[in-house]
Amino acid sequence: MTLDELAFRLNDFDGEEGTTFDALVTEQDILEVTCSNNDEFPIHVTQTETQILAVTPLFNISEVEPDNIEELNAIFLRLSPAVPLSSIGLQGETYILFGAMALSTRFEVIAHELEVQAENTIDVLEAVEHLLA
Amino acid sequence: MGVLKDLMQAVRGGANEVGEAIVDANAIRILEQEIRDAESAIASAKQSLTRMKSSEIGLKRDLSTLGADIADYEQKAIAALNAGEEALATEVAERIAELEGERDDKAGEQAALNEEVNKIHAMIKARERTIQKNKRELDKVRTVQELQRATESVSRNFAATGSKGHRVSQALDRVKAKQQNWQDRMEAGEWLESQEGVDDIDAKLKAKGIGASGASAGSDVLARLKARQSG
Known part of the structure; x- marks a missing residue:
């Protein structure tokens, strides 16, 4: 499935929990997906030869109170295994929530993963909100 | 490597x-x-x-x-x-x-x-x-x-x-407000549905001539007032 096809199907889809999607392919060829359960932190979807990657940028290191960075990293390391379907990581200077799926993943499963990732974003941010500058 | x-x-x-x-x-x-x-x-x-x-x-x-x-x-x-x-x-x-x-x-x-x-x-x-x-x-x-x-x-x-820090908190607040709003609307919808259920029962009762109808309520009130006047 190309990103364009994925966008087309997402825009036309209602999730089991009533979630809907706004999906568009940007000029940089990244699929930007906004889920109705969390329209503040869009998910950026892209592909390699084998995987579909779903990335939600959370915040920049510079947005963390400098004294709290160690604690934040420790919380994220402990939290990551508990977050369903998504992992927490650092890309460059940006903390991200990300999920990886095989290219052959069924559309309904992709949609479900995106829905859960949007939900996870809120949970994860709530857990560390107090450590931000 | x-x-x-x-x-x-x-x-x-x-x-x-x-x-x-x-x-x-x-x-x-x-x-x-x-x-x-x-x-x-x-x-x-x-x-x-x-x-x-x-x-x-x-x-x-x-x-x-x-x-x-x-x-x-x-x-x-x-x-x-x-x-x-x-x-x-x-x-x-x-x-x-x-x-x-x-x-x-x-x-x-x-x-x-x-x-x-x-x-x-x-x-x-x-x-x-x-x-x-x-x-x-x-x-x-x-x-x-x-x-x-x-x-x-x-x-x-x-x-x-x-923007720093607060950007995330503000965004979280907005998301939560929207979710609350959605939750409220869901509850309002449920309430409305349950009210429609009540109306339904009243209508059925009225159709069978059971319970207080508008006309009988008027005569009841008049009777009550007359009783108070004489009392």
């Missing part, structure tokens, strides 16, 4: 600035070159296999012809012995020995050929493993590049707004 170690060194070296290529282009070229080398080695190995297959077919044919010839001469030698032609039988026996020697040579050749074929199969497998391994390594590189691309556009936005 795995690509991940290279990636880590690049990160430690501060190569993770936005827009900067995180992965050494040389490492990628080496992986790609190894894949191409392995693929062309496999292609030429397959050609050799084809050639060997035709040699093998030829050898098999020769061996079966030799086997048939030997059996044939053996029968003839026995026939010659039975006819008391000892000299002729000896000549045939020599011919048989010659053919057997030829057969053994061919059998040796076939064994060597089989060994060679097995080696080539093992080589092809090893090369295919190299290709798969390198493709996985390349996919790690691609993954990092894609993660970088997917993150980059937004982190630029983070920087552009110049």
Whole structure:
């Protein structure tokens, strides 16, 4: 499935929990997906030869109170295994929530993963909100 | 060496600035070159296999012809012995020995050929493993590049707004407010539905002339007022 096809199907889809999607392919060829359960932190979807990657940028290191960075990293390391379907990581200077799926993943499963990732974003941010500058 | 170690060194070296290529282009070229080398080695190995297959077919044919010839001469030698032609039988026996020697040579050749074929199969497998391994390594590189691309556009936005910390809290508040709003609307919807249910029952009762109707309520009130006046 190309990103364009994925966008087309997402825009036309209602999730089991009533979630809907706004999906568009940007000029940089990244699929930007906004889920109705969390329209503040869009998910950026892209592909390699084998995987579909779903990335939600959370915040920049510079947005963390400098004294709290160690604690934040420790919380994220402990939290990551508990977050369903998504992992927490650092890309460059940006903390991200990300999920990886095989290219052959069924559309309904992709949609479900995106829905859960949007939900996870809120949970994860709530857990560390107090450590931000 | 795995690509991940290279990636880590690049990160430690501060190569993770936005827009900067995180992965050494040389490492990628080496992986790609190894894949191409392995693929062309496999292609030429397959050609050799084809050639060997035709040699093998030829050898098999020769061996079966030799086997048939030997059996044939053996029968003839026995026939010659039975006819008391000892000299002729000896000549045939020599011919048989010659053919057997030829057969053994061919059998040796076939064994060597089989060994060679097995080696080539093992080589092809090893090369295919190299290709798969390198493709996985390349996919790690691609993954990092894609993660970088997917993150980059937004982190630029983070920087552009110049807002810190509170940006996240504000966004969280807005999301939660929307969710609350949605929850409230759901509850309102449920309430409305339950009210419609009540109205429904009232309407049914009224239709059957059961319960307080508007008209009887008026007369009841009048009766009550009259009672109070007289009291």
